[in-house]
Amino acid sequence: MQSLLIQGGVPLRGEVVISGSKNATLPILAAALLTAEPCVIRRVPDLSDVKFMGRILQSLGAEVSITGDTVQVQARKVKAFGDYDLIRQMRGSVCIMGPLLGRLREARVSYPGGCVIGARPINLHLKGFAALGAKVAIDEGYVHAQARRLQGAEMFLGGRSGPTVLGTANVMMAATLAEGVTIIESAACEPEVVDLAKFLIAMGAKITGAGSPIITVTGVKELHGAEHEVIPDRIETATYAIAAAATGGEVTIRGARPDHLNAVLDKLREAGVRVARAGTTLTVRHASRLKPVDLTTLPFAGFPTDVQAQMMALMTLAKGTSIITERVFESRFMHVSELSRMGADIEIEGPSAIVKGGRPLSGAPVMASDLRASAALVIAGLAARGETQVNRIYHLDRGYENIDGKLRQLGARIRRVNES
Numbered sequence: 001m002q003s004l005l006i007q008g009g010v011p012l013r014g015e016v017v018i019s020g021s022k023n024a025t026l027p028i029l030a031a032a033l034l035t036a037e038p039c040v041i042r043r044v045p046d047l048s049d050v051k052f053m054g055r056i057l058q059s060l061g062a063e064v065s066i067t068g069d070t071v072q073v074q075a076r077k078v079k080a081f082g083d084y085d086l087i088r089q090m091r092g093s094v095c096i097m098g099p100l101l102g103r104l105r106e107a108r109v110s111y112p113g114g115c116v117i118g119a120r121p122i123n124l125h126l127k128g129f130a131a132l133g134a135k136v137a138i139d140e141g142y143v144h145a146q147a148r149r150l151q152g153a154e155m156f157l158g159g160r161s162g163p164t165v166l167g168t169a170n171v172m173m174a175a176t177l178a179e180g181v182t183i184i185e186s187a188a189c190e191p192e193v194v195d196l197a198k199f200l201i202a203m204g205a206k207i208t209g210a211g212s213p214i215i216t217v218t219g220v221k222e223l224h225g226a227e228h229e230v231i232p233d234r235i236e237t238a239t240y241a242i243a244a245a246a247t248g249g250e251v252t253i254r255g256a257r258p259d260h261l262n263a264v265l266d267k268l269r270e271a272g273v274r275v276a277r278a279g280t281t282l283t284v285r286h287a288s289r290l291k292p293v294d295l296t297t298l299p300f301a302g303f304p305t306d307v308q309a310q311m312m313a314l315m316t317l318a319k320g321t322s323i324i325t326e327r328v329f330e331s332r333f334m335h336v337s338e339l340s341r342m343g344a345d346i347e348i349e350g351p352s353a354i355v356k357g358g359r360p361l362s363g364a365p366v367m368a369s370d371l372r373a374s375a376a377l378v379i380a381g382l383a384a385r386g387e388t389q390v391n392r393i394y395h396l397d398r399g400y401e402n403i404d405g406k407l408r409q410l411g412a413r414i415r416r417v418n419e420s
């Protein structure tokens, strides 16, 4: 296993280019299963999760070829049954169910496990499939959905924490080949759902309302191949913006979509960070004095849960008390104990973390746990005095393309080592 060794205290300066969005790429790759024709997806980030999805598509019978940041997928023939062990290893693979159900009227995948941030149920996905006429069963660790015909339907997909991103993606994909009209109420509004809808429309799907809480899909007989360029990764963008603020630096972020990050930019400005946006470029300058802020994570366009950990790392540096409340997942504070190991003063009260910031952080060996918690530890290490070793960075490589290379380009003293 590998670690990142970081010598903290260096302000980040310079330019960084944002990669394609992991969370847009995964469902878009799965959507290529809906047609027998070739699909070309560009600006795909070089991530282990993306490579993994490629292997899953191949296990289903699709031809997949990756050249640089372009992925070509052709599912001339496709099987309804995925490789149990392969699929079980990445919960994002649940988004192959919708396309398989749409194309074959059947899908059988291993039940996606939970992870450190929560139980990650899929009841809403299955509710949507059942509304379309599928019989759904869970047996021997598999989820099995089967339908003689898929009939468009009206459905409410909101859950106890609001909409479901991949649930919306899954049902929207299945509905593209159902008979009649499907109306998804309480649909997720995330930019990644909009990007998927754009790709499906390019394939010949009839979809309106993507990006709003009500998505309407009018089923068609079949879909054809299409080309698509994935949107930039808004979470990666937020991560570099926060790293710039945390290290007292000034960073220009290119190839971004600032309009996908209004809630984050608003909070950074409230904390005194100077943020300027021009088209696809964001310039982030550190605050003369960082101020504490309160935030609650919410479905889009609220503050994204995937930026909660990174923002908490920043708030440990702001003199005063910040209250950070996590409303999307039930246990997304794995980074708190590791940040405390670096000297942060954080207390958890139910869904909230009370951050008493202002004391400098000191470097320490810390353990990455989930993708975004790991990013928070890297940010803390960049800001801390002394050396930080972030272990188990395979979590990071799932969602951040070349994070150490991009940070070194910004002047960070960071290198990848094999864990001793």
Ligand code: EPZ
Pocket (backbone or CB within 6 Å): 022, 023, 024, 026, 092, 118, 119, 120, 121, 122, 123, 124, 125, 126, 159, 160, 161, 162, 163, 164, 165, 166, 167, 188, 192, 305, 306, 328, 329, 330, 371, 372, 399
């Ligand atoms: C997507 O996960 C993202 N992953 C997550 O990013 C992100 O945190 C999440 O959306 C929320 O924005 C990908 O897109 C691959 P949800 P998803 O279904 O779709 C509950 C990252 O770091 N729920 O929107 O799986 C669920 O338990 C990852 O890049 C149900 O109750 O998340 C959670 O509390 C982490 N029943 C809430 O909804 C369901 O059937 C939101 O989950 C489905 C979800």
